Amino acid sequence: RKEVEQDPGPFNVPEGATVAFNCTYSNSASQSFFWYRQDCRKEPKLLMSVYSSGNEDGRFTAQLNRASQYISLLIRDSKLSDSATYLCVVKSGDNFNKFYFGSGTKLNVKP
Amino acid sequence: EAQVTQNPRYLITVTGKKLTVTCSQNMNHEYMSWYRQDPGLGLRQIYYSMNVEVTDKGDVPEGYKVSRKEKRNFPLILESPSPNQTSLYFCASSLSGTGRTNYGYTFGSGTRLTVV
Numbered sequence: 391r392k393e394v395e396q397d398p399g400p401f402n403v404p405e406g407a408t409v410a411f412n413c414t415y416s417n418s419a420s421q422s423f424f425w426y427r428q429d430c431r432k433e434p435k436l437l438m439s440v441y442s443s444g445n446e447d448g449r450f451t452a453q454l455n456r457a458s459q460y461i462s463l464l465i466r467d468s469k470l471s472d473s474a475t476y477l478c479v480v481k482s483g484d485n486f487n488k489f490y491f492g493s494g495t496k497l498n499v500k501p
Numbered sequence: 502e503a504q505v506t507q508n509p510r511y512l513i514t515v516t517g518k519k520l521t522v523t524c525s526q527n528m529n530h531e532y533m534s535w536y537r538q539d540p541g542l543g544l545r546q547i548y549y550s551m552n553v554e555v556t557d558k559g560d561v562p563e564g565y566k567v568s569r570k571e572k573r574n575f576p577l578i579l580e581s582p583s584p585n586q587t588s589l590y591f592c593a594s595s596l597s598g599t600g601r602t603n604y605g606y607t608f609g610s611g612t613r614l615t616v617v
Contacts, residue, residue, distance in 0.1 A: 424605045433591055433608035434544070477544075479605070489534075489595075489606060493543035 391416055394480050396492035404500055407468045411495045413478030414460045420490075422481035423454055425463045427474045428494065434477055437463075468499045503528045507592050507609035514582055514616055522577045522612050524592030532595045533575040534559070534606075535567065537588040544591070550575055582616040589613050 396413045403409050415423075423440035438445065440452040440461050451464040461480075465472055478492035505526045514520055526533065534549040536559075546559030550569040564586055566578040575594075579586060590613075593606040 422604070426605075431589070431611070431613075433611050434606075435608070436605045439605060488549075489546075491536075491544040493541075 392492075393417060393490035394478055394492040396478050396495050398493055398495060400496040400498050402498045402500060403468055405468055405470060407499075408464065408466045409468055409497060410465075411463045411476055411478075411497075412460050413462070413492050413495075414458075415478075415480045415490070416459070417480070417482060417490075418456075418459060420459075420480045420482060423452075423461050424479040424481075425450075425452055425461075426477040426479055426491075428477055429474050437476070465497075468497075470499050470501065473497055473499045503607070505592055505594050505607050505609035507590075507612050509612060510610060511613050512615070514614070516583055516616055517581050520579050520582060520614075522579075522590060522592075522614070524575045524577065524609055525573050526575075526592075526594040526607070527573065528594060528596075528607065529572065530594035530596055530607075531572070533569065534593050534595075535565070535575070535577045536591045536593065537561065537586075538591065539588050547577070547590075582614075584616045587614060587616050 425437040426434040427437045428434040440454050444453045449466045453462045475494040475496045477494045480490045482488040508523045531552045535547040536544045538544050545561045548567040550556045592609040595606045596604040
């Protein structure tokens, strides 16, 4: 079983739509969680960290559900520029500093 | 500007010709790592380093070597490249942290390697 699993998509949505991605992780001891955005052929860039109480950054909201071991990303009022692949990243909770990456969910926002 | 710098950005080489991809970070990060990204397989860790002179294998280390003689540099060495090492490579760094620290990665811009 993969450490981190995501639906690869693609999610094709119209501009202005609200879209949500989920990601599940297998290690219950995981401590740190992130969403990264990756544009085609570019490096992944940190979109936001995910905190236990949930957090929001503009149109983006991230949630963590430790009991069910999943994290989510909600994008409201989608823009064309939101088209990208979104990577779920989980960091192990010990001294190992091991990051586990999901394969990514592709989002296409259409006019 | 805080960044991770990889060179070269693009490289085409022939099977068996040793090559080095350089990686340097200016953020005083302890933790550095190399990944390769292939279609359908996502990011896979090759090697990582917790600090100077401390390196360890990731998930796909075969055919690669690394060194960490200085904190800022973490070169990736392919002693005898083969076509199956054709891939997009990323170097990344992070502050070292334990427990609930939310230190994420900063990635370099990537190196697209083709081995023919």
